Amino acid sequence: MKRYIGKRALSGILVVILSVCFNFTLIRLAxxxxxxxxxxxxxxxxQQIQVLREKYGLDKxxxxxxxxxxxxxxxxxxxxxxxxxxxxxxxxxxKVGPTLTLTLTAVLLSVTLGTLIGIYAARKNGSWFDxxxxxxxxxxDATPGFWLGLMMIIVFASYLKLLPTSGMVSLKNNYTGLxxxxxxxxxxxxxxxxxxxxxxxxxxxxxxxxxxxxxxEDYIITFRATGMKESRIFNKYVxxxxxxxxxxxxxxxxxFLLSGSVLIETVFAWPGMGRMMFTAIGxxxxxxxxxxxxxxxxxxCIAMILVDILYGLIDPRIRYD
Amino acid sequence: MSLLELKDVxxxxxxxxxxxxxxxxxxxxxxxxxxxGIVGESGSGKSTLANAILRLLPKRITAVDGEILxxxxxxxxxxxxxxxxxxxxxxxxxxxxxxxxxxxVHKVGKQMEDVYRIHEPKANRDEIRKRVYELFxxxxxxxxxxxxxxxxxxxxxxQRVSIALSLLHNPKLLVLDEATTALDVVTQSQILxxxxxxxxxxxxxxxxxxxxxxxxxxxxxxxxxxxxxCLMETGTVQDVLVNPKHPYTQGLLKxxxxxxxxxxxxxxxxxxxxxxxQEIQGCVFADRCPYADDRCRQEKPVLRxxxxxxxxxxxxxxxx
Amino acid sequence: MKKRTxxxxxxxxxxxxxxxxxxxxCLVILVTVALxxxxxxxxxxxxxxDSILAKPGTSGHILGTDGLGRDVLSQILYGARTxxxxxxxxxSISGIIGTCIGGIAGFFGGKVDRFVSEFxxxxxxxxxxxxxxxxxxxxxxxxxxxxxxxxxxxWTGNARLMRAQAISLKERTFVKSATAMGEGKFAIMFKxxxxxxxxxxxxxxxxxxxxxxxxxxxxxxxxLGDPNVVSWGQMISHGKQYMLKGWWIAAFAGIAVIFTVxxxxxxxxxxxxxxxxxxxxxx
Numbered sequence: 001m002k003r004y005i006g007k008r009a010l011s012g013i014l015v016v017i018l019s020v021c022f023n024f025t026l027i028r029l030a031x032x033x034x035x036x037x038x039x040x041x042x043x044x045x046x047q048q049i050q051v052l053r054e055k056y057g058l059d060k061x062x063x064x065x066x067x068x069x070x071x072x073x074x075x076x077x078x079x080x081x082x083x084x085x086x087x088x089x090x091x092x093x094x095k096v097g098p099t100l101t102l103t104l105t106a107v108l109l110s111v112t113l114g115t116l117i118g119i120y121a122a123r124k125n126g127s128w129f130d131x132x133x134x135x136x137x138x139x140x141d142a143t144p145g146f147w148l149g150l151m152m153i154i155v156f157a158s159y160l161k162l163l164p165t166s167g168m169v170s171l172k173n174n175y176t177g178l179x180x181x182x183x184x185x186x187x188x189x190x191x192x193x194x195x196x197x198x199x200x201x202x203x204x205x206x207x208x209x210x211x212x213x214x215x216x217e218d219y220i221i222t223f224r225a226t227g228m229k230e231s232r233i234f235n236k237y238v239x240x241x242x243x244x245x246x247x248x249x250x251x252x253x254x255x256f257l258l259s260g261s262v263l264i265e266t267v268f269a270w271p272g273m274g275r276m277m278f279t280a281i282g283x284x285x286x287x288x289x290x291x292x293x294x295x296x297x298x299x300x301c302i303a304m305i306l307v308d309i310l311y312g313l314i315d316p317r318i319r320y321d
Numbered sequence: 322m323s324l325l326e327l328k329d330v331x332x333x334x335x336x337x338x339x340x341x342x343x344x345x346x347x348x349x350x351x352x353x354x355x356x357x358g359i360v361g362e363s364g365s366g367k368s369t370l371a372n373a374i375l376r377l378l379p380k381r382i383t384a385v386d387g388e389i390l391x392x393x394x395x396x397x398x399x400x401x402x403x404x405x406x407x408x409x410x411x412x413x414x415x416x417x418x419x420x421x422x423x424x425x426v427h428k429v430g431k432q433m434e435d436v437y438r439i440h441e442p443k444a445n446r447d448e449i450r451k452r453v454y455e456l457f458x459x460x461x462x463x464x465x466x467x468x469x470x471x472x473x474x475x476x477x478x479x480q481r482v483s484i485a486l487s488l489l490h491n492p493k494l495l496v497l498d499e500a501t502t503a504l505d506v507v508t509q510s511q512i513l514x515x516x517x518x519x520x521x522x523x524x525x526x527x528x529x530x531x532x533x534x535x536x537x538x539x540x541x542x543x544x545x546x547x548x549x550x551c552l553m554e555t556g557t558v559q560d561v562l563v564n565p566k567h568p569y570t571q572g573l574l575k576x577x578x579x580x581x582x583x584x585x586x587x588x589x590x591x592x593x594x595x596x597x598x599q600e601i602q603g604c605v606f607a608d609r610c611p612y613a614d615d616r617c618r619q620e621k622p623v624l625r626x627x628x629x630x631x632x633x634x635x636x637x638x639x640x641x
Numbered sequence: 642m643k644k645r646t647x648x649x650x651x652x653x654x655x656x657x658x659x660x661x662x663x664x665x666x667c668l669v670i671l672v673t674v675a676l677x678x679x680x681x682x683x684x685x686x687x688x689x690x691d692s693i694l695a696k697p698g699t700s701g702h703i704l705g706t707d708g709l710g711r712d713v714l715s716q717i718l719y720g721a722r723t724x725x726x727x728x729x730x731x732x733s734i735s736g737i738i739g740t741c742i743g744g745i746a747g748f749f750g751g752k753v754d755r756f757v758s759e760f761x762x763x764x765x766x767x768x769x770x771x772x773x774x775x776x777x778x779x780x781x782x783x784x785x786x787x788x789x790x791x792x793x794x795x796w797t798g799n800a801r802l803m804r805a806q807a808i809s810l811k812e813r814t815f816v817k818s819a820t821a822m823g824e825g826k827f828a829i830m831f832k833x834x835x836x837x838x839x840x841x842x843x844x845x846x847x848x849x850x851x852x853x854x855x856x857x858x859x860x861x862x863x864x865l866g867d868p869n870v871v872s873w874g875q876m877i878s879h880g881k882q883y884m885l886k887g888w889w890i891a892a893f894a895g896i897a898v899i900f901t902v903x904x905x906x907x908x909x910x911x912x913x914x915x916x917x918x919x920x921x922x923x924x
Contacts, residue, residue: 011759015766022767023775030779142902144855146862147877147895154888218421222486225375225416226436227408236435237424244426252765259768263859267881277771278863281778289775296768304766316426316470 001312008308012301016294021066023293027286028062034082034284056082056287069290078294079287083280088291092273096295098168099272103261105188106195107254114200115246118207119239125212134208137201145260149194149267156190163189166269191268199257206249210242217241244315251307258296323390324526325351325374325494330387332366332373332550339598343369344550345605347387348624351543353493354520356527358537358558360573361547364594367530368417370547371498374528375414376404391494410440413487415500419480423471430467433486440490456485459515461508477504484512488519496528501536513540534574538562543630546570549594549605552624556631566627566638569606604635612637654915661911667904675721684712686719686871694887707876707890708883716871717897723872724854724901727788731853734792736846739799740835746800747807748830754804761797769794773856777865784867787860791853798849799842806838841916847909851902858898873898 035052053059057068072079078088121130140148157165164170164187175183214220215238223233262274269275273292280288312318332344344366351357359367372378373385376396389396391412396404416422423432430453437449454464460481471479480503487495495516501509517540519525529541537544538558545555546569554567565571572590592609595601603618604610610617616636624632655662674681683703684690690702690710697705697713704713746757776790810816811834819829860866861874862881873894880891 011762012766015763018763019767023772027775027779031781138903138906139899142851142899142906144858144862144874144877144895144898146859147891147898150877150881150884150891151895154884154892158885218416218418219424221377222416222422222483223436225377225408225414226439226486227405227410228436228439229405232435237427240426241424256769259770259772259774260859262770262774263862266863278774281775284779293768293771293775296771297766300766300768314426316428317472 004312005305005309008305012305016297016301019297020290020294024066024069024290025062027289028065034058034286073294078291081285081288083283083285083288088287091276091288092291092295095271095273095276098270099258099261099265099274102188102191102195102264102270102272103257106192106199107257109192110196110199111203111246111250113196114203115207117200118204119211119242121204122208122211122215123234133204137204140197141201143198145194145198146263146267148198149191149264152190152194153267168271191264191270195264202249202253203246206245207242210245211238214238214242244311247307247311247314251304254300254303258300323350324353324355324392326390328388328390330370330373330385330389332369332378333384335382335384341597342550343597344373347552349545349552349555351526351528353526354524355543356520356529356541357543357545358529358531358541359545359547360531360534360537362532362594365547366550367547368498371414371496371528371530375408375412375496409436409492410490411492412494412496413490413492414496414498415483415487417499419483419500419503420476422479422483425471428467429469429471429474429482433489436486437489452489453485456488459488459519460485460512477508480504481512491523493524494526494528496530498530502531502533509536534562546573550597551605552634553606554633555624556627560628560631566633567635568610568612568637658911658914660907660914664904664907664911667900668908671721671725671901671904674718675725678718678722682715682718684715686711686715694883697889704893705887705889707879708887713876713890713893716876717873717893719871720873720876720894720897721901723784723870724857724898727784727791727857728850728854728901728905730788731791731795732846732849734789735796735849736799736842738793739796740803740839740842742796743800743803744807744830744835747804748811748834749826757800761800764797770856770859773860774863774865777860782860782865782867784870787857787867791856795849795852799845802841802845803838806841807834810834810838841913844909844912844916847905847912851905851909854898854902
């Protein structure tokens with residue numbers, strides 16, 4: 001078990017390094033000179049540009065820059081943002097909280113909701129409820145989250161004036177303590193609802209089809225033949241077997257989710273990493289961009305390893321080797 | 322009174338655009354401490370019949386009618402609760418595909434414990450464990466299987482686990498649905514010997530569903546031959562196998578190497594199973610029968626008594 | 642069983658599979674709209690009319706005009722072209738890459754397989770939308786780039802399917818006999834493995850058209866769409882600026898996206914049901 005985790009972690013680190021290396025090269029191969037952007041529009045002279053170039057190490061070749069970058073990272077330093085001249089680490093730490101609050105809450109809610117509805121629908125297979133939620137899941141799966149968010153803002157915030165339209169806190173009042181949490185929660189309602197509505201279908205369909213799959217397995221007939229109560233067969237054996245695929249996709253969807261949050265964060269002006277990354281792209285802020293990419297990769301990697309371990313714990317057929 | 326009595330049992334599979342008659346007009350009596358082998362080629366409806374007796378066929382796509390009397394109670398009419406009380410305690414079964422007979426993510430022992438508690442809710446763990454070890458011994462499995470997962474066992478071991486599971490509550494009636502077919506010959510005969518010993522000691526009645534006539538010949542008292550959902554011939558093994566009356570039984574025996582050692586005259590029966598979604602007017606075997614005449618094609622033969630419990634459904638056979 | 646002609650088989654499938662039927666009807670509508678956009682559109686989608694932010698149904702604009710006075714309905718009709726093209730091309734790219742890589746991994750097995758599997762893991766762990774974003778933003782939002790980038794970042798699902806297909810197909814007798822007859826590995830792969838295992842990938846690719854359309858809409862929403870074409874994502878992005886005064890701009894474009902995505906879902910899902918009748922009986 002320990003060896004397995006070690007091995008997974010090692011390959012995870014390798015993937016992260018490769019991924020960041022790829023990203024690093026890609027960003028630096030892109031057209032557009034960051035130095036000219038940093039120096040501003042007021043036609044800087046060549047000397048100024050040269051100074052800036054040296055300051056940020058941009059005069060070196062890409063492999064040299066990468067080695068420098070790796071050295072920095074190993075010391076927990078991600079460099080300074082070209083634009084704001086602040087440490088990238090600080091900037092990211094500021095934004096990680098809001099992004100994780102948003103995505104993790106949304107994931108937890110949609111997994112729970114989707115799985116529960118999926119199980120219930122599978123149990124009532126063929127009923128009107130089953131048909132209704134199946135069609136709804138189709139519909140919401142086809143709906144772009146950012147559009148749904150926009151519509152929610154128009155309806156709930158602009159017309160009904162029930163909820164705040166954007167941001168994470170009210171700027172007018174400086175709430176503290178419990179009031180602050182309440183305020184954030186109010187701001188969370190719309191973005192979370194949007195994400196839950198568009199992601200629940202995914203988990204719903206997986207739960208429903210794996211329950212149906214498990215119910216058609218041979219061992220269910222065995223238990224039925226032994227006179228076991230249907231409820232016990234379902235609660236103990238069907239559910240336990242049907243939960244496995246949900247765990248698998250959970251790991252895979254996290255990466256998609258974290259990077260997809262950029263859209264939801266943009267719609268709701270949520271002060272998270274996605275939006276910061278989007279601004280960084282526009283300004284060619286290389287260190288910030290690479291930093292965000294690195295942090296996101298590491299988070300995805302950790303999530304996948306955790307899911308792998310969890311999977312190993314609940315499925316005895318997985319061997320740690 | 323017989324232990325199990327089937328009266329005019331019909332089983333239909335209802336599909337979107339057609340109905341398939343999987344079992345037709347089955348009449349069969351099984352006495353206590355009998356052992357009966359139901360034989361027939363694949364698709365003859367023998368497994369369907371076994372599942373119908375246990376009411377395990379999917380309700381939505383099957384229709385079963387007739388009477389299935391177990392100790393006088395009609396299994397088709399009793400409530401699900403009564404049925405559940407009867408299952409495994411009185412009638413248990415070993416299924417064909419034993420590799421998937423247990424949940425892959427629970428330990429074998431835990432699942433057997435669970436099954437034991439269905440009828441003995443107050444049983445404690447040690448008691449159950451003792452019982453399971455006892456059964457493992459009978460089927461020649463080591464105790465450590467208790468702590469293993471199904472995927473850690475071989476096909477043969479899982480088969481033996483299934484057999485042990487079926488004996489958990491000392492049932493009166495045991496249905497073996499191709500249960501030993503996948504085992505090697507040595508293990509097969511070993512297990513069957515054990516089961517036969519149990520029959521003597523514990524009043525066990527056995528229905529064995531198989532396509533292997535030689536197994537029936539060596540381990541069963543009676544035999545029932547099925548073809549295309551119909552019962553062709555039934556009686557004691559001595560009568561039916563030594564002097565088969567029905568042309569199908571005769572053909573079936575010729576297609577197996579003789580268990581007495583003579584290797585000559587090994588033949589298949591020409592033709593194949595009829596389309597069971599169509600109503601067949603006469604005898605279901607008429608198309609493949611070498612002796613069939615016009616009467617066979619128009620009139621359905623009924624089971625007629627040849628001698629004692631020896632019955633045959635053929636116009637041509639048993640004229641006396 | 643009688644051998645049925647392709648056409649009669651197709652007719653049978655359409656008759657029994659409601660999803661596929663509805664999906665195909667919607668697809669025909671979509672393609673017609675895309676092809677006949679110049680004929681069907683009441684106005685020029687690029688022209689700036691005087692009536693800015695006209696409500697739906699007023700001053701001759703059925704679905705109103707946007708913040709610059711462009712006709713919303715005409716933009717939606719022309720937008721079908723962009724979405725369909727991006728969806729189909731990007732999904733095809735990912736289908737082809739996935740088939741080749743998955744086929745090689747499954748058929749050759751061993752070290753090749755292990756390498757490819759690790760490579761796929763690597764792709765799974767990269768935040769794909771970030772990647773698309775970075776590439777498109779830094780290298781330019783040309784429609785060609787967008788299609789290629791989406792295609793290159795979404796092939797893993799196809800590869801996994803094809804790998805499984807290849808692994809099961811290579812054990813089949815006809816492949817073994819081809820090997821015994823001395824056919825080359827690549828010849829076998831392209832002559833036997835891929836043609837016999839392609840159908841699930843076709844179904845998957847149809848589904849991928851949907852996700853490619855959604856990705857493009859997302860990019861356009863962030864202002865990274867190709868500025869030279871009309872696209873639904875750009876309309877939604879534009880609508881966001883006029884959220885309070887012109888809800889219709891984003892609303893109708895979004896409905897168009899949903900309709901298109903649903904169409905491909907239904908076709909893909911319908912095909913999957915044809916493939917596995919078991920799933921059909923479950924529903």
